[in-house]
Amino acid sequence: MQISRLFKIVYILLDKRITTAKELAEHFEVSIRTIYRDVEALSSAGIPIYASQGKGGGISLLDDFVLNKSLLLDHEQNEILIALQSLSVTEYPNVDTVLSKLSSLFKKDKLNWIEVDFSAWGSSKNQKEKFNILKTAIISDHMITFDYFNSSGIKSSRRVEPTKLIFKAKSWYLQGFCLAINQNRTFKISRMRGIEATGEIYIQRSLDEQPGDSPENQFGDRLDLQLRISSEGAFRVYDEFDENDIVKNEDGSFTITTSLPESDWLYNYILSFGTVIEAIEPPSVREIIAAKLATMLNKISR
Missing domain, CATH: 3.30.70 (Alpha-Beta Plaits)
Incomplete structure (x- = not known):
């Protein structure tokens, strides 16, 4: 039971970065003294865990700590590699390098059994470039502008804070905050033309569900x-x-x-x-x- 709790404490700290002994004690239904004994056991095992006093203090891990491969089960290692292989379709920066390093760490050499490609056969270079512009703008929090054709073929100019790319029902969509109407919207990427990143940096907003251009609201009964x-x-x-x-x-x-x-x-x-x-x-x-x-x-x- 203690070994399982020790692993779970590490996972919680990797997720939350910092927590208190009281919160951990309540989570595991043990005493605060037991949590401090667990912290000592983890520290003795070489895990860089420490406790700080005062306001804002608590139990945390060193910022650069990462899980050793031995803490991941074999099927969990496979799932990480599969996720990275799927991510490579977006041409995400350095994903192949990370995939190679983790494959070596996990001692997995079967990397070519799956290939994910959402683009249509014969997709043009322009279509792939469109995707890269959107991906880069989202990662760097840069505003974008584009012309958009709605389901009725009406063209409008948009200035958007891009938030997320969505793949649903065989199509790619962009979710973001549209400044033209001051609301969150979902745009079908195939209807976007002349996409440009303006270089303007924006502050992320919370994306509440809104009606409008979302695919679910374009149709009737x-x-x-x-x-x-x-x-x-x-x-x-x-x-x-x-x-x-x-x-x-x-x-x-x-x-x-x-x-x-x-x-x-x-x-x-x-x-x-x-x-x-x-x-x-x-x-x-x-x-x-x-x-x-x-x-x-x-x-x-x-």
Whole structure:
């Protein structure tokens, strides 16, 4: 029990940097005297732990202390290396060097079993550069400016304090504080143009959830759908729909029962399947798609 508590004390100090004997005693439900004995035991084992008196004092570790590899279980070491390999997709500075050093420390030599790449096939150099500008601006707390096209295609100029990059539903998003509207917003990166870091340093704000440009708030109510996709469209069925929503028919076609947000996006999405899809329910979807096709045909025949 004591050995387990000693390790947990080290982990707590690595996370909080400083705490009091009273707080540790309450956390572990032991006496303050027991905590001081634990501190002595850790110090005797070579852990650079010390206690300071007075206001703002407490128990802490030396600032440059890091965990020895022996304190990490084998699966924990693997998880650290996997996380670093995933991080390399962002071309984060020096991540390959850190990965190499930790691999050597942990005596792990299988580094090439996984590769993470969120970019589309044939991504241009410009797309990767866009990501690097955003990453650097977030890390260095630099303001950025860009032109943004919303879901209706309306262009606006934005000046933003970037906070976080988010990868969700096959797309990258930027979360940040938009000075044009004085609110937090989420921007789809593929709709951002002319991104520039201004060099202005900003003070981080707290990011409360806000409505507006976030992906969850761009669409209306969800619509219950029944779709039929022919066997020629099979390559998209299992990529884009949940397995529980799919029924394979005897003729090789698929019936999809699902719920999607109702918007222009929905109808354009259905049209993207071309002739391999049929909207069965509700009838209103068929009518709207028929009207869109008629408009398209009219434009082509002019």
